[in-house]
Amino acid sequence: MGLLFSFFAVAILGVIAFVGVRSIHLHYFFGVIIPYLAFAVFIVGIAFRVLKWARVPVPFRIPTTAGQEKSFPWIKSSKIDNPFTSFGVIIRMALEVLVFRSLFRNTKMELRDGPQFTYGSTKWLWMAGLAFHWTFLVILTRHLRLFFEPVPFFVEILETLDGFFQVGAPVLYITDLIFLGAVTFLFLRRVIIPQVRYISLASDYFPLFLIGAIGTTGVLMRYFLKTDVVGIKELMMGLITFNPVIPAGIGTIFYIHLFLVSALFAYFPMSKLMHMAGVFMSPTRNLANNNRAALHANPWNYPVKAHTYEEYEEEFRDKMKSVGLPVEKE
Amino acid sequence: MYNGGKILLGLIIFISLVTAPFWLSGKQATAKPDPKIDTPEILKLPESDRQCVESKAYMKKEHMKMLNEWRDWVVRDGVTVYTSTTGKQYTMSLQNTCMKCHSNKKNFCDECHNYAAVSPYCWTCHLEPKEKGL
């Protein structure tokens, strides 16, 4: 159900943009108003969500320790997977965010004859996840050529590297291929692996379809349907200078692409995609395992009613005395 | 424990990055490319003949693909003549056909290519035209 719902939701978004631009000629609406709104929702929404998390305290220091603790100088401790210092935490977080350290550990359980369970290393999800996120970032960065004049040097370098093989004209970007491949893989594993299909919700399929559609329209626009890049840049530069213009001659495919991107931006803050910000705030990862060496304060720590020794002795005094245990009150 | 300072710092960095185009766009932000078609070679032609191998709209979108195809046809297949949609025939040659009229690479090609940050690899094989008066 979630799958079909999400598929049609994304399809309808595409149709809305197509009809809106092609038949009703709402160029200004789809080219200016919607992108502005979506971007505002994106920024404000993310800030709102992050601040909402930030308002909630971290009452306890609960790192998941993934290696030897720091104890004695003669026992080698795991400084990154079980960090004792802030520096260790920074490295741990960097590895987590940049190369998905935890997912790299992934194993696959199999029940074999014997009977015996095995837990072999499996890197597919890690590889696809890494490929997806990194190519997404490269593609986003490449798009900066439409937002800066002159274009920053790193964007040009990235483009040159990305088009290294100089296949066709316009030059084929390797990241485009990897990106669509990774999205396809992530989608296929979601529908093919029974367990993953079982846990999947509409909110898992929707962003996949949406991102897949964004990638597809982007590829169509660049390699097949073609559109006026110069016009698009004029539009974008108009937006960022708050001087919006709608140059004539930009193909409908561009407006569909832009509308889907806007949908993604607006959807982002209210969805699981917030894991982008959340991963930085995860208490099992971003805290040092130095609980016994440094005090971690809990703002809502409150005194509790406990059974006191006096009450205990009061109840058991005779029994204690009978076996010679010392007591406070004779 | 809240770590409010660190979170705020992170948020500010994030917002600064994604809004960078808004506040980093310099004086040239609104400058538009203006490819010139006023070379002597073009001006020599009568008004009615001032027409590229295909329509302007087509050339704007597809010239890169066309050049790519021309290269293949000439170098790999030995075909040298291009028949346009209007039936007119042209020799497929970047230097002798295209650049004959558009002799102003700086003011024609580069105008848009720089704007859209495109670096075509024409000139890794072809000789870049030497422009007079520069």
Added chain:
Amino acid sequence: MANPKPEELIRINHVPPKQAWMDTRPDFRPGMFCYASKAKSLEYVGMPNPRQWSVKDEDWHLPENWQEIFIEGLRERVDKYRSFRLFLDICVRCGACADKCHFYIGGGDPKNMPVLRAELLRSVYRKYCTTSGRIMGKIAGARELTIDVLKEIWYYAYQCTECRRCSLFCPYGIDTAEITILARELLNLLGLNIDWIAGPVANCYRTGNHLGLQPHTIKDSFDMFIDDLETITGIKVSPTFNRKGAEILVVIPSGSMFADPGTFTTMGELLLFHELGLDYTWSTFASEGGDFGFFTTNEMAKRLHSKIYAEAKRLKVKWILGGECGHMWRVWHQYHNTWFGPVDYLEEPVSPITGTRFENAKSNKTVHITEFTADLIKNGKLNLDPKRNDNLIVTYHDSCNTSRGMGLLEEPRFIINNVCNNFYEMPENTIREQTFCCGSGSGLNASENMEQRLRGGLPRANAVRHVHKKYGVNMLACICAIDRAVLPPLMDYWVPGVAVTGVHEMVGNALIMKGERKRTTNLRGEPLPGMEGEEDV
């Protein structure tokens, strides 16, 4: 009820059913859940809504406004625990955690995939705490909190041992233990605890320990140990209780004072402390290092452990030495300092024997006994004869809590390698930080849920079986009292021929003491290797 045979139990279907999980009601199958808490246990500690109820009954006799209580409790807790709110918000359901859970591996119930176990509560959170869930309902993964949903949350909150293995693999560090801990807090608002937790909690509040051992019983228990030790070693150890002015307060899980094989660990510790001439005391009040309150509510956990620092303060000791126990150390290591700190009435722990400062424990002043002993061995303070353990072919089971909640991996191994000659590790994806739970942690070590325990313990047992076949392993060492209680039946069922020991039992056996007589038996009264037939000495 009789347990199924191992051959039947191992036929596990890991493929989820066709029907969507939201449409599948839980099947309360005998052997797969614990009995309901008794009214008197809750009343004793003042927990809300005490009453007699039964899991199998249709009517759980909930208070009228149970939905309101649950939802208000949920809203309160997502504002108190960033972990909770964040983990409810950011899961992307990638499924990496699915086959990491021992209950899912051993049982195949899809709702035991950590992601789905969390979704049970997450769906309710979406409905009542998020805008999209309120508006979009089921399509946003949200659902009403009905009585069936509540029962389902109960059923699966008590099918998670809070072992955190899933959190190790989660790309965002989502920790199902946090979800389970808080789900249980919410259930406790409605009086929905299990007897095996609520009973020990009440005991612990009153007598200081889960088993309800009263002071004279503890003293009797130790007197028996003293006699046994004198028979075995010829040395009469003389522990003190509730003694003021001792340097160190020793706190161990009460299970090790009462039931085999934990008692042998305590006997080993008694020998060690005697040989060192340690100035220490036991407390009959702080007679429990474990904390079943931790499986109830955060507040209950703190209420039960207050006594430990209170006793340390009353007895004017310098620091606290903690025994072999798993969840005890999660609480001591990750919660104590926050609850009770700053602990400035104690001193930074220093080993009186080696002079080593325990830098990593300088703030909360608690040292783990394997840290203490490893330091002794490293400094050559112990005279050990590992040959006395030559009848043992040992493997080591890392407790979930000391491995993933602390990182105590090398200390016990260092000790084991110094007190025995035959040590073999289980396969690498089943030990250290990737260790598998015993299947009965977090208060699920009751007897009525034996099938659940055998299934949950299967991954651990299966790894033991591997080294049992390959190297002839016959002894499973551990540093956890629940392990020592639950691994023996687990081994008997899945890997007959493997016994269970605490690390300090092996230390006690290997320890050559000043003035001891020639030992012929180990602490269990079994002949030492090469001494068979000499028991009559």
